[in-house]
Amino acid sequence: MTIYIIVFLASCLCFYAKDRTRGFLAAFLTLIGITIPCLLAAVRDKTIGTDVTGYGMFVYRDTKNVSLLEAFNIRSDNPRGFVALAWLINLANGSFEVYLFIIELLIILPAYFSISYFLKKDTWIGMLFFYFLFYAISLNIMKQMIAVSLSAFALCLALEKHYKSWLLCSVIAFLMHQTGIVSFLIYPMYLLFSKTSAYSLVRRFFIYLASFACVVFIFAFSDSFLAALSGVKDSYSYMVTNKGKGGLLITPLIYLGFISLLHFMDSKISGIVYNSRQSYSKENSFIEYLCVLGLMLTELQIITLGIGRFGYYFEFFISIFITYRLKEKNILLRIMAILFSVTIIFFQIKFVLDGNCEVYPYTSSILGIK
Numbered sequence: 001m002t003i004y005i006i007v008f009l010a011s012c013l014c015f016y017a018k019d020r021t022r023g024f025l026a027a028f029l030t031l032i033g034i035t036i037p038c039l040l041a042a043v044r045d046k047t048i049g050t051d052v053t054g055y056g057m058f059v060y061r062d063t064k065n066v067s068l069l070e071a072f073n074i075r076s077d078n079p080r081g082f083v084a085l086a087w088l089i090n091l092a093n094g095s096f097e098v099y100l101f102i103i104e105l106l107i108i109l110p111a112y113f114s115i116s117y118f119l120k121k122d123t124w125i126g127m128l129f130f131y132f133l134f135y136a137i138s139l140n141i142m143k144q145m146i147a148v149s150l151s152a153f154a155l156c157l158a159l160e161k162h163y164k165s166w167l168l169c170s171v172i173a174f175l176m177h178q179t180g181i182v183s184f185l186i187y188p189m190y191l192l193f194s195k196t197s198a199y200s201l202v203r204r205f206f207i208y209l210a211s212f213a214c215v216v217f218i219f220a221f222s223d224s225f226l227a228a229l230s231g232v233k234d235s236y237s238y239m240v241t242n243k244g245k246g247g248l249l250i251t252p253l254i255y256l257g258f259i260s261l262l263h264f265m266d267s268k269i270s271g272i273v274y275n276s277r278q279s280y281s282k283e284n285s286f287i288e289y290l291c292v293l294g295l296m297l298t299e300l301q302i303i304t305l306g307i308g309r310f311g312y313y314f315e316f317f318i319s320i321f322i323t324y325r326l327k328e329k330n331i332l333l334r335i336m337a338i339l340f341s342v343t344i345i346f347f348q349i350k351f352v353l354d355g356n357c358e359v360y361p362y363t364s365s366i367l368g369i370k
Contacts, residue, residue, distance in 0.1 A: 001352060003040070003362050003369070008131040011036045015112075015124035034108055037131065041139055042101035043366040049139035050358050052100070056142060060099050063087040081175025082143050097366070106146045106176075107138045110153035111316070117156040118287070118320045125326065129319035129341070132348040134312070140357040141309065147173040147180030148312050158187040159283070182313045186290075193286050208289065215296050219303065248302055251347045252295040252311075255318070258340040259291055262325055262333065269330055284324055290314040291321050318344075 014033030018026045046052050059078055063071040063086040071087045072080060085106075089099045111134075115126035138145040150173035158166040166187065173180035193207055294314025301308035322344065325337035352360045363369055 001349060001360060004131075004135065004352070007037050007040050008128060008135070011131070012124040012128045015127055019121040019123060030112075033127075034105070034112060037108055037135065038101050038104040040362075041104035042097045043364045044100070044139065045363045045365055048359050048362060048364075049142075051140050051142060056100075056103075057096075059083060059086045060090070060096055064090045079143060079175055079177055081172060082146075082177070084175075103142045103146065104138065107134075107142070107149050110149035114149070114152035114156050114316075115320060117159075118283070119323050122323050122327065125323045126319045129322055129344060130316075132345055133315065133319060136348075136352045136357045136359045137312070139359045143177040144179055144309060144312065147177035147183070148316055150176065151180060151183035151186060151313050152316050154183045155186050155190070159190070179310060179313070182310070186313070190283075190286050193289060194283075204285075208292065211289075211293050212296065215300070218300060249299060249308070251351070252298045254343060254347070255340075256292065256295045258336070258343065259288065259295075259321070262336055262340070263288065265333055265336060266330075269333065287317045287321050287324070290317045294318070 011033045014029045014036070018029035018033065021029065044052075046057065049056075055078055059075050059082065062074045063083060066074065066087075068084065068087050071083050075083045085102070086099065089102060094102070111130055112123070112127060115130060116123040119126045134145065134148075150169055154166050154169035154173060157163075157169055170180070170183035173183040193204070291314065294311040294317070297311035297314065298308040300310065322337060322341055326334065326341065328334045328337060
């Protein structure tokens with residue numbers, strides 16, 4: 001685990017320095033900060049991350065020395081965008097290490113731009129939490145994590161009113177992984193949420209209630225929901241075969257507890273309506289909502305293995321939410337945010353050490369790490 005933490009800190013140190021410099025040096029530090037974790041992913045052994053020896057190797061191997069249409073036919077079980085990516089890398093005679101590097105780059109680069117959009121000079125803090133929350137996962141479910149990062153970036157494009165770019169980014173996310181269709185939904189959700197929150201706290205409460213009701217609905221009709229998913233794509237059939245093998249996840253519940261407590265403390269300390277605070281914008285409230293929604297969706301894991309991954313598209317924003325909270329002026333809120341931060345780091349380290357995603361211990365024959 002030590003090598004992961006060193007890489008996280010080195011990368012974030014570059015981002016910290018970048019935000020305090022200008023010109024070529026700032027661009028160079030950004031490049032180094034993004035490259036470091038991508039290199040760690042690139043030179044890892046094929047045993048690091050379960051999906052590397054699954055679709056990762058097969059897609060790379062089967063897209064060599066064939067036309068793009070042939071590649072689509074051979075790997076018809078994989079999203080077109082991901083197959084096209086592997087085909088392009090092979091077309092350029094890229095090695096398997098280059099392939100893994102570019103996959104990680106397509107995860108980290110959009111994530112950096114997204115977090116930078118919201119956090120500005122505090123990007124380094126947000127990226128640190130992103131690494132702890134998602135780096136190990138990104139070494140495993142590579143296709144979906146590309147879609148998750150692109151979806152977050154698509155939201156930023158939409159907020160800047162670059163609608164054509166938002167649409168293109170969302171299409172690419174969907175082509176990388178079918179769950180990337182969520183990317184088309186997040187911005188409309190923002191419009192609904194921001195319009196509702198502009199009127200009253202009660203109406204915004206009903207947004208939360210409706211979201212909770214949707215999750216309960218999926219639980220209640222889980223058999224039909226799983227049947228529909230397996231009908232969309234054959235690879236989802238494993239969810240049907242693993243029905244009932246999941247379970248209640250404690251970590252998301254703890255994170256939800258912290259978010260709820262911070263919300264409650266903030267409303268009491270401010271003494272006014274929560275969404276009327278000048279320092280707490282509609283975007284910030286929406287990010288909090290996305291975090292809550294993502295953590296609720298993660299608990300769909302109770303139904304079957306893998307289904308909780310839909311929550312990643314919304315959990316992504318935890319890194320932004322917690323950074324906002326660490327900048328609170330009120331000492332009690334800041335202490336609570338620090339406790340939340342320590343809890344995240346503790347549980348994510350434990351997540352890796354417990355063998356999840358099979359990325360620990362890190363080994364690399366190229367680096368001589370065994």
